[in-house]
Amino acid sequence: MPEIKTKQFSAASVAAINDPKLRRALDRVASGFEVARLERIEEVTPDVWEVWKQEARDIKVHTLDHLDYYLDLLYTNVTAAGGHLHFAKDADQANEIVAHIARTRNVKVATKSKSMVSEELALNPVLEAIGVEVWETDLGEYIIQLAEETPSHLVAPALHKSKEDVAELFAEKLGIPYDEDIDHMAATARMVLRDKFMEADLGISGANFVVAETGTLVIFTNEGNGRLCTSAPRIHIGITGMEKVIPSLQDMAVFIRLLPRSATGQRITSYLSMITGPRRSDDEDGPEEFHLVLVDNGRSRMLADPALREALYCIRCGACLNICPVYQRIGGHAYGWVYPGPIGAVVTPNLIGLKQASKLPQASSLCGACREVCPVKIDIPRMLLDLRKKTAESPDKSERSAPIIERILAKLYVRLMSSPRTLAMAVTCGRFLQKVERIVPFSPLTKDGKWIKMAPLPPLSRWTRSRDLPTLPKQTFHEVWKKELSRDDS
């Protein structure tokens, strides 16, 4: 598994917010993908969009509820088409399967099209360790591979890099003159990778969907790299999570309508490849061997938890990232692991453990925008709340996210709010303190006498560092209510 930096979430977020270059890059994404997505929905009409979303969700609900059945059916049909289906319980096992295939088939060069699951597994170092040259071929992935970084977005992995960054990187790593023309840089990647496609023994791809009815692997790409990776080398290995299976080929229609529109605002991607088994004897091209590796790697834990099962409906479009006010400010890397954004905040604690990622469920204002844009109607805020509840109440101290003082204050607050008498007493007390405080000229604590700007004690003062609290009013609502009632009576 790749390095886990989820514990540094707060520090990484602060650093990200203070990075003006990253802010510019994130603004571009927000205005690019999201605007186009909205245009597409207007085009098909919001009513139709709603029908599609429900249909897609229904398919996912049904499939995940009967995942064992569909995995079995998938196995039958992948095998019938002359392919191999391998099941891996965790990252190590998945990597070992791919490494075994590479070793036994004497693979020297592998080309890869974009796969988030392979990022989750940290597959590349495993292959490199056995002497396989691995080439990422999606332009964004190629850039971050050269830069030795990780993706910062599900569909635009290198969005955090400016054209100047890429130009410098290409100059340094490829030994070519510095040239920040974007067309030229894309042409450079085409040229470098064209040879690799033809040289490669092994092509590795992810899968957006796998179809149980026919044993088919489905990938969406815009560059054409996915198609080259899966048709030029003599071996093709597809790797994906076990939740990606759908029952029928017919189900693809609705997902084709939803995925590109939600991801990039395209009606459809330039290429859509649906691959079933290796090349047949009459085919002009294609791999001699087809392998599909399905990984669990923590997914069965999510499946077993009714509150979190729907996270497995995710089709990785990235729409929730593009709309999220938190993601828009901190970008993908601050989340500290492979899957960023709102869906990442749900998935990551489940895949690497809540202990490591207890901060991520807090990274949301619960505004609900992610739920609204989700093409399979995943209720992300509800799951974040569920995870927060777990971090608050977990018997295992290491899974708790809040410091002890915050927990004590929260308990006191509950006590206070659940007893009208104590609350009334506290209000009276508070008002008295406020009066005393007002005698002090130019008090640093309040603003216009209406807002508490700086709470006096450390736990509270930390809270008011980024917020103002309203002061206690002269009369509470209850007091006004009582007074008015008695006036009516008289």
Added chain:
Amino acid sequence: MTTPESGEMLGVPKEDFLRSVREALGREDVPPAELYPRLTETQSELEDQAAQIRRRLEKNLPALLDKLAEMAALGGWNVYRASGVEEAIGYIDSVARDSEATNIVRSAQDVFDQIPVDAALANLGLKVTTVLRDDENSREALREEIRQSEIGITGADYAVAETGSLVILPRRGLSRLVSLVPPVHIALVRPEDILESLDDLFLLRRLEYHQRGGEMGSYLNFITGPSRTADIEMTIVEGVHGPKEVHMVILG
């Protein structure tokens, strides 16, 4: 770990993996209580639906041609509607001249019997190679030929009006590299190739899957517009790994 080729399976044995999934679901080995409707359709039901599709397509053909042209253009194709063979060939000639091509590859498909492009292109002094394996032309030699070419010309198995997509299926004489590797791709679409929607396409494919006794063919590929990326600063660049320029010639 390696067992004979056909049944080679690495990692967790299937039954163990499925058992762990069942445990997570908290139940025994039972099929879905209500079978998925699409998976219970019989071949004759699919045939009926396919017949309905065919009737609808025939009835709506003029509108579908317009729709395909509109959606293909939105998808990034240069769309040309040719009223006849000569117009189609004239257009292909002009694309070849504009791109200053010297080598052209084409697939071996029926549509080229109808539209004999070879002679016309040869008249322009261009080398046209048909990508079809035989004793003289190995897969590797043809692959190299494709790599050296500036234009690839293919027909279509289907064209989907809903998305403006060209759909190609594997067959002898049709390499996916012809539509992918050269910088220019020209696709020839006949009226009978046109489908209205994605639903039509998948239904027909499923019917064929049944008719061929569970053989799907190794791929089902969509092409919609040129190869493109927006991976650097969200700026769209066309022609990354695939063609920069794509033309759809619609006959009729």
